[in-house]
Amino acid sequence: MGEAFTALGINLPQLIAQIANFVVLLLILRFTLYKPVLRMLDQRRERIAEGLGAAEQARAEASDAQERIEAQLAEARGQGQEIVANAQQVAARIQDEARQQAERDREAAAERSVQEIQLERDRAIADLRAEFAEITVTAAERVIRQSLDEDAHQRIIEETLAESDLGERS
Amino acid sequence: MRRFRLPLIIIAALAWVVVGLIVARGPQPEIIVPAEVITKVGFLNISNTMISAWAAMFILLVGCFLATRTMKLIPTGAQNFVESIIEFLMGQLEDIAGSANARRFFPVIATFFIFILLANWMGLLPFFNAIGKTEDIGVEIFHYIEEHHEHHEPFEEEIAHSSGWLVDNVGIGLVLPNANDAHFEMGAGAANPVPAEEALDKYIVFLAETFTDFEAEGSDGHGPAEVTPEMLTAAVAALNADPDAPKLLPANEKHAVPSAALGDDLVVSGIDFPGQKLALIIPLFRSVYSDVNNTIALALISFFMVEFWGLRTLGFSYLGKFFNFSGFIPFFVGILELLSEFIRIVSFAFRLFGNIFAGEVLILMLTFLLPFLIVDIIYGLELFVGFIQAAVFALLTLVFAVMAVEHHDEEHDDHEGEAVHDDMESQGTPGQ
Numbered sequence: 104m105g106e107a108f109t110a111l112g113i114n115l116p117q118l119i120a121q122i123a124n125f126v127v128l129l130l131i132l133r134f135t136l137y138k139p140v141l142r143m144l145d146q147r148r149e150r151i152a153e154g155l156g157a158a159e160q161a162r163a164e165a166s167d168a169q170e171r172i173e174a175q176l177a178e179a180r181g182q183g184q185e186i187v188a189n190a191q192q193v194a195a196r197i198q199d200e201a202r203q204q205a206e207r208d209r210e211a212a213a214e215r216s217v218q219e220i221q222l223e224r225d226r227a228i229a230d231l232r233a234e235f236a237e238i239t240v241t242a243a244e245r246v247i248r249q250s251l252d253e254d255a256h257q258r259i260i261e262e263t264l265a266e267s268d269l270g271e272r273s
Numbered sequence: 274m275r276r277f278r279l280p281l282i283i284i285a286a287l288a289w290v291v292v293g294l295i296v297a298r299g300p301q302p303e304i305i306v307p308a309e310v311i312t313k314v315g316f317l318n319i320s321n322t323m324i325s326a327w328a329a330m331f332i333l334l335v336g337c338f339l340a341t342r343t344m345k346l347i348p349t350g351a352q353n354f355v356e357s358i359i360e361f362l363m364g365q366l367e368d369i370a371g372s373a374n375a376r377r378f379f380p381v382i383a384t385f386f387i388f389i390l391l392a393n394w395m396g397l398l399p400f401f402n403a404i405g406k407t408e409d410i411g412v413e414i415f416h417y418i419e420e421h422h423e424h425h426e427p428f429e430e431e432i433a434h435s436s437g438w439l440v441d442n443v444g445i446g447l448v449l450p451n452a453n454d455a456h457f458e459m460g461a462g463a464a465n466p467v468p469a470e471e472a473l474d475k476y477i478v479f480l481a482e483t484f485t486d487f488e489a490e491g492s493d494g495h496g497p498a499e500v501t502p503e504m505l506t507a508a509v510a511a512l513n514a515d516p517d518a519p520k521l522l523p524a525n526e527k528h529a530v531p532s533a534a535l536g537d538d539l540v541v542s543g544i545d546f547p548g549q550k551l552a553l554i555i556p557l558f559r560s561v562y563s564d565v566n567n568t569i570a571l572a573l574i575s576f577f578m579v580e581f582w583g584l585r586t587l588g589f590s591y592l593g594k595f596f597n598f599s600g601f602i603p604f605f606v607g608i609l610e611l612l613s614e615f616i617r618i619v620s621f622a623f624r625l626f627g628n629i630f631a632g633e634v635l636i637l638m639l640t641f642l643l644p645f646l647i648v649d650i651i652y653g654l655e656l657f658v659g660f661i662q663a664a665v666f667a668l669l670t671l672v673f674a675v676m677a678v679e680h681h682d683e684e685h686d687d688h689e690g691e692a693v694h695d696d697m698e699s700q701g702t703p704g705q
């Protein structure tokens with residue numbers, strides 16, 4: 104056994120030295136390599152998770168806002184349509200009223216013109232009658248230009264006229 | 274033209290291999306299993322693997338310090354690189370051990386992986402096993418002979434064979450191409466011990482053969498089988514004639530080894546090498562885990578950490594796995610479990626050592642046999658082996674740790690892992 108140890112060069116001091124070397128290396132690496140690097144990796148993972156969370160939140164918020172805006176838009180659109188519909192109704196009513204008013208005006212005007220025409224006609228008839236009586240009187244005067252006084256003449260004419268259609272109609 | 278492409282490539286490759294043989298063929302490498310000691314500090318041998326381990330540690334520490342000095346949330350450059358490694362390892366651990374255990378095991382497992390990987394890959398750097406201090410084999414052989422002479426011990430099996438390279442007289446040496454190697458054999462064996470004085474004669478003849486034109490009868494260049502007085506006299510003459518050849522120093526009060534063939538006519542107190550030395554170059558850097566000490570150290574740490582985690586998590590019930598007195602068979606199984614726990618140390622240590630040492634020897638020998646091209650393939654293979662061994666060491670430690678912190682039952686099998694265990698638990702094993 105001892106010979107094998109010599110042949111392989113096993114010696115205790117070097118063995119212990121190597122163990123010490125390794126332990127020292129382990130400790131130093133732990134503080135200069137593993138700890139900072141692992142801490143950095145954890146920190147980065149945290150940061151990324153944070154970032155992703157924030158992004159997720161932002162996305163959710165954005166979609167929320169989008170929904171809200173869309174709802175508002177839909178509402179506004181509905182309101183607009185309502186307003187337009189109202190306006191159209193009002194317009195139609197106004198139009199209707201205007202039409203009716205116009206109708207009424209037109210009818211009134213027509214009535215008035217008929218009345219006026221009637222009045223005119225009546226006046227014309229009256230004028231005509233007066234003038235005709237005068238002409239008749241004048242004519243009869245010329246014809247009979249004698250004893251008959253003017254009052255008698257007038258009465259006769261009146262009677263004549265009353266018998267005629269013209270007198271009845273007035 | 275296309276028709277000639279493949280033959281051309283083959284011819285070029287062969288030519289390249291031949292160029293390598295001419296230009297870069299080194300002396301035959303000496304495969305030494307124990308890590309060579311560069312210097313001693315108190316009772317601690319500073320071996321070349323220890324120096325390499327320190328170099329790897331230094332690189333890791335400086336690299337990590339620079340990479341993590343200013344950590345930023347948005348990583349750049351080195352920080353990116355370091356983070357990707359840590360994240361990869363953490364991911365693997367979490368897959369196997371679960372999130373909570375992964376955090377606990379991470380520092381040890383990650384250090385295993387990173388350090389073994391770096392050490393293995395560093396071992397493939399060109400200056401590993403190439404630059405080193407020269408160890409004077411020529412003088413050392415004489416010291417051995419002198420020691421044996423003083424204690425009147427004949428040479429038995431040890432130092433029956435010594436090898437060295439003929440290198441220039443320098444302190445820090447580089448293994449040079451076309452350097453010659455020399456092997457000295459004493460021809461000793463337990464059945465046929467060679468007295469120290471005879472060994473000296475053989476050594477003198479060997480030196481004369483190696484450094485001068487002298488040729489001995491019945492010698493194959495590794496030292497003659499039998500040394501006659503005439504042969505020895507001729508050899509000494511040849512050594513004295515050549516100014517660059519090694520010189521035998523005359524006896525003084527402290528050191529004196531007489532020759533066997535010439536008796537008191539030739540007494541030597543030492544050998545001086547004025548020209549080239551017979552020496553080995555002891556590399557300053559050698560792959561860290563080609564040294565059993567280092568792999569055993571890691572295996573022990575792995576073992577202690579696994580037991581520590583097991584005890585910490587399960588308390589004394591963890592020991593129930595090993596000491597089960599509910600019956601003869603459970604008791605026996607428990608003892609086997611306990612044994613396997615210790616056998617792991619050996620398997621951990623020798624798996625890593627075997628792979629890395631074999632890879633190193635393979636590269637050294639192939640570099641000696643065919644310096645160019647073929648070695649490149651082995652380098653690629655060794656990169657892979659280095660990674661696999663690092664991963665295997667870390668993963669096995671992790672798996673054992675996961676097994677240790679689980680609640681065990683007596684039917685649990687070491688080799689089937691947690692899946693089986695989970696199954697058993699979910700089925701509610703009868704008799705519990």
